[in-house]
Amino acid sequence: MSTLPADDFRTPTANGSSLIRQVEETDLPELVRLDEEAFPEGPYPFFTLRQLFDLYPDHMLVLDGGENGLHGYVLVGMPRDAHRCWILSLGVTRDRRGRGYGRQLMAAVLRQLRDDAVREVLLTVEPSNITAIELYKSLGFAAESAPRKDYFGPNADRLVMTLHL
Numbered sequence: 001m002s003t004l005p006a007d008d009f010r011t012p013t014a015n016g017s018s019l020i021r022q023v024e025e026t027d028l029p030e031l032v033r034l035d036e037e038a039f040p041e042g043p044y045p046f047f048t049l050r051q052l053f054d055l056y057p058d059h060m061l062v063l064d065g066g067e068n069g070l071h072g073y074v075l076v077g078m079p080r081d082a083h084r085c086w087i088l089s090l091g092v093t094r095d096r097r098g099r100g101y102g103r104q105l106m107a108a109v110l111r112q113l114r115d116d117a118v119r120e121v122l123l124t125v126e127p128s129n130i131t132a133i134e135l136y137k138s139l140g141f142a143a144e145s146a147p148r149k150d151y152f153g154p155n156a157d158r159l160v161m162t163l164h165l
């Protein structure tokens with residue numbers, strides 16, 4: 001398991017003790033809770049997170065606050081030997097937002113993807129999610145000219161953004 005100190009990245013954590021690390025199987029119940037908090041209108045069911053963990057354990061990172069639990073996570077769908085991958089999810093608990101954790105999680109996973117020789121990283125974001133769009137733009141992601149209509153089904157338009165590493 002790789003463990004990356006969170007303060008390797010741009011913003012140090014509040015108490016210096018949070019770590020960005022690879023997910024472990026025992027994190028799954030808390031990850032489900034975290035995902036429900038981050039995405040109350042459409043969280044992953046447990047079985048989906050379980051299967052994503054089975055498929056992509058190396059590219060599922062959590063922000064571990066020790067006895068305070070998990071504060072965030074990022075997940076990448078990473079086909080084997082692919083030069084192109086998708087960020088599938090990024091979430092930070094409500095009480096920890098605006099402290100640089102989302103940026104740190106993205107920086108950690110993008111560093112990992114660069115090391116894996118990935119060339120192109122894609123993601124989708126709700127067109128009204130200005131916070132996430134601003135974060136992704138600041139990391140170098142470019143948005144398509146318009147959201148794709150009904151991308152995730154009726155009335156679930158999404159903006160597709162791409163970063164070339």
Ligand SMILES: CC(C)(COP(=O)(O)OP(=O)(O)OC[C@H]1O[C@@H](n2cnc3c(N)ncnc32)[C@H](O)[C@@H]1OP(=O)(O)O)[C@@H](O)C(=O)NCCC(=O)NCCS
Pocket residue numbers: 038039089090091092093096097098099100101102103104124125126129130131132134135138
């Ligand atoms: C999107 C999310 C992960 C950002 O995490 P965060 O830890 O709050 O973000 P950070 O503190 O690292 O801020 C990173 C950047 O986001 C943007 N940002 C943060 N808060 C913002 C706000 N209130 N308004 C506009 N932009 C904002 C800024 O560009 C900020 O850059 P800065 O470092 O120059 O301030 C978090 O808000 C979240 O979990 N939201 C719910 C789930 C979600 O929408 N996930 C994204 C799905 S695509």
